[in-house]
Structure formats: structure tokens, C-alpha cells
Amino acid sequence: MHSDRDSDSDLIYYYDGSFDGLLCCVFESYDKKEIPLDILLANTSYSQLFSGKTIRTDLQKASRVSASIPKKLGPSALHFIRHAFLTCLDQKELNILLFLRLGYSHGPSVMNMLTNDSVNKLFKAVKHLERESHLLTGFLRFSIFNNVLVGTIAPKNFVLPLLVQHFCERFPEERFLIHDKTHGMGLIYQPYNSAVIPVDTLEMPDVDEDEHTFRELWQLFYDTIAIQGRYNPKCRMSHMPMRYWKYMTEFDRTQKELLPSLPGVNRKMLSSNTAAPGKPVLSS
Amino acid sequence: MDVFDKLKILTDAAKYDVACTSSGVNKKATPGSIGNASAAGICHSFSADGRCISLLKVLMTNICSYDCKYCVNRRSHDTPRASFTPRELAELTINFYRRNYIEGLFLSSGVLKSPDYTCEQLIEALRILREEYRFSGYIHAKAIPGADSLLLTRLGMLADRMSVNIELPSQNSLQLLAPDKTKHSILAPMSYIQNRIQENSRDIVKYRHAPKFVPAGQSTQMIIGATPETDFQILNLTEGLYKKYKLKRVFFSAYMPVAEDSLLPTLDTKPPLLREHRLYQADWLLRFYGFSANELLDQQQQSFNPYLDPKCNWALHHVEFFPIDVNSAPYHDLLRVPGIGVTSAMRIVTARRMSALRFDDLKKLGVVLKRAQYFITCSGKTREGNKVSQNAMLRSLLPEKMVESGDSHFSLRPEQLSLFDQPSLSLQGRIC
Numbered sequence: 074m075h076s077d078r079d080s081d082s083d084l085i086y087y088y089d090g091s092f093d094g095l096l097c098c099v100f101e102s103y104d105k106k107e108i109p110l111d112i113l114l115a116n117t118s119y120s121q122l123f124s125g126k127t128i129r130t131d132l133q134k135a136s137r138v139s140a141s142i143p144k145k146l147g148p149s150a151l152h153f154i155r156h157a158f159l160t161c162l163d164q165k166e167l168n169i170l171l172f173l174r175l176g177y178s179h180g181p182s183v184m185n186m187l188t189n190d191s192v193n194k195l196f197k198a199v200k201h202l203e204r205e206s207h208l209l210t211g212f213l214r215f216s217i218f219n220n221v222l223v224g225t226i227a228p229k230n231f232v233l234p235l236l237v238q239h240f241c242e243r244f245p246e247e248r249f250l251i252h253d254k255t256h257g258m259g260l261i262y263q264p265y266n267s268a269v270i271p272v273d274t275l276e277m278p279d280v281d282e283d284e285h286t287f288r289e290l291w292q293l294f295y296d297t298i299a300i301q302g303r304y305n306p307k308c309r310m311s312h313m314p315m316r317y318w319k320y321m322t323e324f325d326r327t328q329k330e331l332l333p334s335l336p337g338v339n340r341k342m343l344s345s346n347t348a349a350p351g352k353p354v355l356s357s
Numbered sequence: 358m359d360v361f362d363k364l365k366i367l368t369d370a371a372k373y374d375v376a377c378t379s380s381g382v383n384k385k386a387t388p389g390s391i392g393n394a395s396a397a398g399i400c401h402s403f404s405a406d407g408r409c410i411s412l413l414k415v416l417m418t419n420i421c422s423y424d425c426k427y428c429v430n431r432r433s434h435d436t437p438r439a440s441f442t443p444r445e446l447a448e449l450t451i452n453f454y455r456r457n458y459i460e461g462l463f464l465s466s467g468v469l470k471s472p473d474y475t476c477e478q479l480i481e482a483l484r485i486l487r488e489e490y491r492f493s494g495y496i497h498a499k500a501i502p503g504a505d506s507l508l509l510t511r512l513g514m515l516a517d518r519m520s521v522n523i524e525l526p527s528q529n530s531l532q533l534l535a536p537d538k539t540k541h542s543i544l545a546p547m548s549y550i551q552n553r554i555q556e557n558s559r560d561i562v563k564y565r566h567a568p569k570f571v572p573a574g575q576s577t578q579m580i581i582g583a584t585p586e587t588d589f590q591i592l593n594l595t596e597g598l599y600k601k602y603k604l605k606r607v608f609f610s611a612y613m614p615v616a617e618d619s620l621l622p623t624l625d626t627k628p629p630l631l632r633e634h635r636l637y638q639a640d641w642l643l644r645f646y647g648f649s650a651n652e653l654l655d656q657q658q659q660s661f662n663p664y665l666d667p668k669c670n671w672a673l674h675h676v677e678f679f680p681i682d683v684n685s686a687p688y689h690d691l692l693r694v695p696g697i698g699v700t701s702a703m704r705i706v707t708a709r710r711m712s713a714l715r716f717d718d719l720k721k722l723g724v725v726l727k728r729a730q731y732f733i734t735c736s737g738k739t740r741e742g743n744k745v746s747q748n749a750m751l752r753s754l755l756p757e758k759m760v761e762s763g764d765s766h767f768s769l770r771p772e773q774l775s776l777f778d779q780p781s782l783s784l785q786g787r788i789c
Contacts, residue, residue, distance in 0.1 A: 187708040188718040211401040211411075215456045222455065242385035242393045243494075247455070265388070283452075290364055290449070291458050297368040298414060299404035302613050302628055308407025312400070322458065323402055 079174075082107040085125040087115045088166070092158050093135035095166055099173055100134040108174070112166035142173070147181030153199065159231040162198035169195065206232040210239050212313065214322045215249065216288075218278050222249035225275070225320045233260045233269050241267055250275075288322050295323040358439060360449065366439040370419035370430050371465055374522070374578065375610040379411040379460040379495040381573030382517050392454065392461070392494030394517065394573075399460050412463035412497060413453055417441055417478050421467030425535040427524070427583050429615045430467045440469065443482035451490045461495030461517070462486070472503035476512060483515035495573075502542045506549055510570070513553060518573040518605070521547045523598075526591050530584035533620055550575050551602050574605035581636060582629040583612040583621060587659035589650075592639055596650040599643065609636045635661035642667055645699055646692045669695045669754045672732060679732040680739070684713050695754060696729030716740050727753050 079102070086101065086109040088094035098112050110123055142151040154169050162168065171191040176183035186192045205228050213236075215222035222244065226232075233253050240249065241262055251260040252275045259272030280288070318324040380398030400409040416430070418440035424432040441449075446464070453459045464482065466475050479498055486492040498516035500509055513519055521543055525531045528540045550571060557570035577598060579591060595607045611628035614621065639661065642648040646668070653667050654660070662670045672679065672695050681690050683705055691702040704722040708714060713736050720726055730740045731750045 182711060185707050186711050187704055188712070188714065188721055193721050207397075207399070210395075211399040211457075211460070213457050217456065222457075224457065239393070239395075244391060244455070245386050245388055246391060287452050287456060290361065291453060291456070293361060293364055294368050294413070294453075295402065295404065295410070297365055298372050298410060299406045299408075300372055300613060301406075303406035303408075303611075303630065305407035306405060309403045309405060312407065312409070313403040321402065322456070 079103075079106045079108055082109060083123050084109050085123050086112045087117075087125055087127045088112060089130050090114050091130060092155065093132060094128065094130040095158065095169060096135040096138040097130050098128050098166070099138050099170055100131075101128050102170060102174070109167070109170070111164065112170065142176075145180065146173070146176040146183060149184060150176055150181070153184070153195070156199045156202060156235075157195045159234060160195075160198035160202045161229045161231075162194060165195075165198065202230040202232065203235070205230050206235040208313075208317065209236065212317045212321060213251065214320060216277065216280060216322075217284055218280075220248070222247055223252070223275075223277065224249070225252045225254060227254045227316070227319065229255070231256050231258070233258055236260060237267055237269070241265075288325075291322055292326070360445060363439045363441055363445070364415070364449070366437050367415045367417075367419060367441060370436075370467075371414045371416045371463075373429065373610060373613060373615070374414065374463075374465060375408070376497070376520060376576050376578055376606065376608045377409060377411050377414055377463055378576075378606065379497075381605055382495070384493060384572075386493050390491035390493045391451075392492050394461070394493075394495045401457070401459055411460045412495065413450055413459045413461070414463040414465075415441070415446070417443075417446065417464060417466035417475070417482065418469045419467050420469045422470070423468055423535070423537040425524070425538065426616060426618050426621060427534055427580060427612065431616070434616065441482070443478060443485055446482045447485040447490060450486060451492060454492070454494055461497070463497040465499035466501065468501060468503075472501045473505050473508060476501045476504035476508040480508065480511050480515065483512070487515050497573075500546045500550060500575075502538065502546055504546075506546075509546060509549060510553060513550060513571045514568055516571060518576060519550055519571050520576045520578070521550070522578045523594075524578065524580050525584055526579050526586045526594050527584070530586065534584065547575065547577070547602050554603075574603070576604055576606040576608060578608040578610055580612050581609050581633050582626075588632070588636065588639075588661050589654040589656070589659035591636060592643075592650040592654060595636075595640060596643055607640060609633050609640070631663055632661070635663075635667060639667045647689050648693075664755055666695075668693070669728070673754070680734045681732065682734045682737065683719065684709050684736050694729050694732045696725035696727065696732075 084107060086098045088098050095112070098109070102108060113125075115127060139151065142154070154172065157165060157169055157172075168191045172183065172195055175186065175189065175191065179186070183189075183192065187196060209226055209228060209232055213224045213226055215224045217223075231253070233251065233256075236251060237260060240251070240260070244262075246264055248263040249261070250272075252272055253259065257271055257273050258269055259275070260267065260269050262268075378398045379394065380396060382394050383396045385393040398411060400411050402410040404410055418438070419430045419436070420438045420440060421428075421430045421432055428434075429436065446462075450459070450462045454461070462483075464479055466479060469475050469478070479501070483496060483498065486496070495518075496516045497518045497520065498512050500512065500519050500521045502521060509519075523543055524538075525534060531538055531540060531543075553570050554574065557567070560567040561569065579594075581591070591609075598604045598607055611630050611633040612622065612626075613628050614624045614626050617624055639648075639650075639653050642653065643650065648668075648671070653671060661667055665673070672693065678690075678693065681694065683691065688702055688706050691697050691705060692699065697705070701719075701723045705714065705719070705724070708718065708722060714722075715735050716726065716730070719729070719733075719735070726740070731753065
């Protein structure tokens with residue numbers, strides 16, 4: 074390919090936000106021998122300064138590009154840019170395009186070019202994504218409603234696709250729902266199928282007595298396990314930044330102020346209200 | 358007594374045990390069961406003291422027939438006592454696990470009635486978890502010194518990791534503070550477990566589905582600062598344990614004064630946290646950086662420098678080794694440079710295949726140039742504007758806080774550190 078000869082343009086590509094859409098931008102870039110100034114979502118306000126063009130998503134073109142990546146850049150590169158696409162990196166689309174253009178001219182060794190700007194940015198962004206996803210495998214908390222595990226997270230990166238394998242391998246016999254508030258998506262699972270689907274809002278039903286008890290037991294454990302003589306809030310904060318605390322049971326002390334729940338009442342209400350929003354109804 | 362009281366008492370009694378990792382084994386739940394594990398381990402929370410909470414760390418019981426002077430659960434200590442039934446404990450574990458509070462269970466116990474009886478209680482709790490709840494998550498069990506070897510074997514078949522705590526780093530200290538324990542009673546189960554792990558690894562080669570014995574290996578813990586052993590002795594013992602007993606981890610626990618005794622540091626002693634930190638740094642150097650205990654400390658210098666981490670300290674004493682060139686030095690030499698860790702050393706080795714690295718590139722790869730710049734060259738060049746004065750070099754290696762606060766009256770005279778006092782301001786050793 075002739076990436077060196079292709080000229081920088083002052084065009085902005087607008088695409089539909091899908092991975093296939095981005096691959097079509099790559100196709101367009103080679104087809105027209107031009108490198109766009111930036112790649113933006115189609116619904117962002119059009120810039121007055123630069124001309125733009127909307128790239129239509131064509132699955133045939135996309136699959137031609139995605140088939141070429143393992144062939145020219147090696148098998149790990151496709152996996153890498155799929156992850157890069159999930160990150161919260163500013164201008165991730167443009168950097169992925171630049172990475173691919175570099176890769177088409179250098180081959181698989183592009184994965185070792187850690188000092189190249191685009192490669193370096195993408196590697197750091199993917200590292201951030203993987204780290205966040207790893208932390209959430211631990212920091213995610215489930216509540217049990219009607220024998221369904223429900224948890225909420227608010228990650229910076231779109232980590233749900235990375236969490237699928239871990240939680241499906243952990244709870245093969247459970248039904249669970251992980252709600253990503255930032256991206257308005259949810260990971261749902263019932264034996265033995267999983268899906269990532271749009272979930273805008275999720276209202277939790279009232280907690281039952283068992284759930285209440287185990288939350289309090291966990292808070293008791295959390296408070297007791299700390300050694301007073303080693304108190305070190307800075308160290309805790311650096312390992313577990315405060316943005317994660319919001320959805321963690323050990324920091325949710327509001328329920329103690331609530332009146333003790335009446336035995337049996339909550340449970341009854343839950344079972345009669347089968348279409349409660351907290352209970353995911355799965356269709357496959 | 359309800360389960361809240363029990364949990365409080367038995368967590369409180371277990372919290373001084375520092376080992377709480379869930380690492381060393383990869384597995385996933387088979388259909389019908391619950392629980393997986395990842396070799397890197399997963400932290401589920403961090404307590405107010407900044408330590409990782411990965412496992413539900415409790416004692417089966419804190420009733421104990423031993424009277425080890427450093428221990429909160431010693432017989433003579435007036436403290437509330439409680440015991441879980443095996444079923445209570447299994448239920449608590451599974452309910453915490455389903456809510457993703459924990460990665461598994463860390464089960465230890467005081468010695469109730471006899472070592473054998475205690476061990477049977479642990480086995481029953483793990484059996485309920487593994488067989489009835491089909492729990493395949495992480496379990497760390499304490500081997501009870503003095504229990505029958507058949508019982509240890511059964512426990513090891515149910516657990517992922519086992520540990521026997523050395524607690525006190527020498528025979529003398531044991532005699533003094535733990536009259537019911539001997540070096541032999543601790544090392545015997547340790548070597549028994551090691552032999553079984555070895556046997557088991559041979560079985561697994563022969564029969565793929567042979568049941569696994571302690572697949573995540575064994576670990577141990579030592580209390581730092583309750584007895585007069587030096588860092589040098591402790592580090593040598595640590596190295597010996599890794600080599601001889603093939604331990605996966607040796608943990609260090611700064612002694613928290615929990616008992617008044619003329620043989621122990623007084624109750625108002627601050628835990629030697631910095632010393633513990635230095636020992637962990639050295640432990641890392643042993644396990645991942647190819648250092649040996651004798652390189653880090655010796656007969657003359659038996660304690661770590663409070664102001665410099667062990668690697669910087671080593672580098673300052675071996676200026677003849679430096680500078681090394683990042684574009685040609687082997688991986689193991691790169692690891693010896695202050696400011697270059699395992700990750701950045703690997704990135705250097707990867708990236709230099711493509712093009713020669715410059716100082717700016719190193720920054721991108723995550724090298725801490727502030728420290729590394731004095732010890733490396735890039736294709737023969739030193740860093741531009743590099744102040745090579747000894748003072749600048751020292752300043753760059755010392756923690757920032759100290760430099761800012763103007764603590765600059767270092768003496769070059771070697772000095773033996775007292776174990777319990779705050780260290781005096783001196784930069785130890787023979788610098789350059």
C-alpha cells in the first residue's frame with residue numbers, strides 16, 4: 074500500500090459510530106488516497122472551518138478491511154484495534170486509522186513500534202481499558218432480587234464486552250445483569266447465553282430481608298478487617314479510586330437509616346410484580 | 358450469639374494474618390458449579406488501612422489452647438471467644454461470593470481441643486463448600502501444625518493454597534515467645550505439603566484428571582519487629598524458603614503490639630511499617646529481578662537503608678556496573694537500573710527491535726527517567742543537561758518529600774539502625 078504517498082487532507086470523516094463504520098473510513102481513506110483530519114460521529118455538529126464527508130457503512134467494504142488486517146498485520150492486531158475501539162481515548166478513530174495505515178506498510182512489526190505516537194496512544198488507552206475492566210471484576214457488587222444478580226457500574230471505557238467471559242465463567246448457573254450507566258448498556262446472562270444490549274434506565278426493586286442481612290454482614294466485615302494502627306486512606310484511594318465507591322456495598326450506608334423491613338412483605342411484593350424493572354426478562 | 362457477633366469476633370481475630378492474595382491458579386466453573394479463579398488474583402476491595410480485601414478472611418474459632426505471646430488469640434488473653442459451625446461458614450462464604458463481595462475464602466483457626474479436631478472442622482467447612490455448593494472459587498487454608506498428615510492431605514485436596522506461618526524468624530525467638538511451637542512443628546508440615554505438591558505434579562503428568570493438591574502452592578508469614586532478627590537474617594531465611602520449600606510467597610507483617618509482656622516491644626510501639634515495606638521491595642527483587650539476598654545486604658550492613666529502596670541502594674554501591682546502554686544491554690541488566698521495572702524493561706526489549714531508543718522514547722515507555730538517567734546511555738549518549746554531581750543524583754533517588762523538607766544533613770557514616778526507634782537521618786553505606 075502507499076500510505077507514504079497519500080496526502081493529509083483537511084477533510085473530516087463522519088461515521089455512524091460502529092466498528093464496521095470505522096473500517097469503512099479506513100476503506101475510504103485508501104480508496105481516495107487521503108488521510109482525514111479527524112473522524113467524528115455523524116451527529117456531532119458539523120464544523121464550519123473544514124469540509125466534511127459522511128462515510129456510509131457498507132458491510133461488504135468493512136469485511137474486506139477486517140479480513141485484510143490479520144493477513145497484513147498479524148492476528149493480534151485485529152484483537153488490539155477491537156479493544157482500542159472500546160476505549161475512551163480522545164480521537165481513538167483517527168488513531169486507529171493511522172495505526173492501520175502504519176501497519177499496512179510495516180506489517181506485523183507495527184505491534185512493536187511502541188514509540189510511534191499513534192501506537193503509543195492506543196497501547197496506553199488499551200492498557201487503561203484492561204485495567205479498568207480488571208478492577209471492576211473485583212469492585213462490581215451484585216444485589217440479589219428474585220434470585221437474579223443485578224449490578225451497576227459507571228466505567229470510563231466500554232468494558233462490558235471484556236467482562237462477559239469472566240462473569241459467565243464465574244456464575245454459569247446464575248442469571249445476572251450488569252448495567253453500565255455511562256454507556257447505557259447492559260450485559261445480561263442466563264444459562265448458557267449472554268448478550269450486551271442497550272439498557273437506558275434501571276429501577277431497582279426494594280431489597281428483601283436476606284439481601285439486607287448480607288449487605289450489613291459485608292459492611293461489618295469491611296469495617297472489622299482494617300487494622301487501626303495501619304490506617305492509610307491515601308493508599309486505599311490509590312488502589313481503589315473514589316469514583317468506584319459509588320456503587321460498592323461497603324460504602325452504601327444509607328440503608329441503616331431506613332426503617333427495618335417487615336419480614337415477608339418485600340418478598341411478596343417482589344414475586345407478585347414479575348415485570349419489575351429490576352428483573353431482566355430475556356429474549357433470545 | 359448470632360452470626361453478626363461471630364463474624365465480628367472471628368474477623369477481628371484473623372486480621373493480623375497478612376496473606377490475602379487469591380493468586381496462583383487459573384480455573385473456571387464447570388456447568389452446575391459456581392466460581393472461577395484467575396492466576397493474577399483479583400482484589401475486591403481495599404480496607405481503610407490500604408490493604409487488599411480479596412478473600413473472606415476469618416478464623417473457624419478463636420479459642421486456642423496455645424499461648425503464643427505475640428498473638429491476640431493466646432489462651433491467657435481475656436477476649437470474647439466464638440466459633441463458626443462449618444455450615445454457617447460455608448453459607449456465609451457462598452452468599453458473599455454470589456454478590457461478588459469476595460474472591461473466595463481464607464480460613465485459619467485457633468487450636469480448639471487438638472490440632473486434629475481443628476483440622477477436621479476446617480475440612481468439614483471446605484467439604485460443604487466444594488461438594489454441596491459445588492464451589493470452585495479460591496480457598497486458602499491454614500495447615501494446623503501438629504495435625505495428622507492424612508488430615509493435611511484431605512485439606513490440601515480441598516484448598517487451592519495452603520500456608521504454615523513461621524511467625525518468628527528464628528528458633529530462639531520461637532522458644533521465647535511461642536513455647537508450644539518448635540521450628541520442627543512448623544517446618545514439618547511445610548515440607549510435607551511441598552512433597553505432596555511435587556508428587557501430585559508427577560501424577561498430573563501421568564493422569565490428566567488426577568485430583569489436584571494445593572494447585573496454587575503454599576505461602577508463609579513472618580512477624581517483623583517483635584524479635585531482634587535483622588533484615589539480613591530475615592531476607593536470607595526468605596530466600597532459603599523460596600529455594601528449599603518452593604514457596605509461592607513469603608509475607609511480612611509489621612508487629613502490632615497486642616499484648617503486654619516484658620519479652621515484647623511495649624504497647625505504644627509504632628508498627629515498623631517502613632521496614633516491612635523495604636522487606637517487600639527486597640522480596641520483589643528476589644522473585645522478579647534476579648537479585649540474591651547477599652547482594653542486597655551483608656554482614657556489615659544488616660539493615661535496609663530507610664531512605665533508599667534496596668535497588669537504588671544496590672546501584673549506588675555498584676557504580677562500576679553502570680552506565681549500561683538501553684539499546685544493547687540484556688534484559689536482566691536493564692532490570693538492575695533504578696527507575697526501570699519489569700514492565701518497562703520488557704517494553705524496551707520489544708521497542709528497540711524496531712528502532713534505536715532515545716531518552717524521549719524511554720519516557721513514553723514508562724521509564725522513570727528522573728532516577729534512571731544517571732545509570733543509562735542511549736546509543737552511547739548520556740542525557741543532555743544531566744547534572745552528574747553526586748548531590749543531584751542522591752536527590753533524584755531520595756523520596757521527594759524528604760528533599761523538599763530540606764532534610765539534607767546526611768552523614769556517610771554507616772550506622773546500625775535500631776529496630777524500634779524512628780530511624781535517624783543518615784544515609785548509610787559507602788556511597789561511591
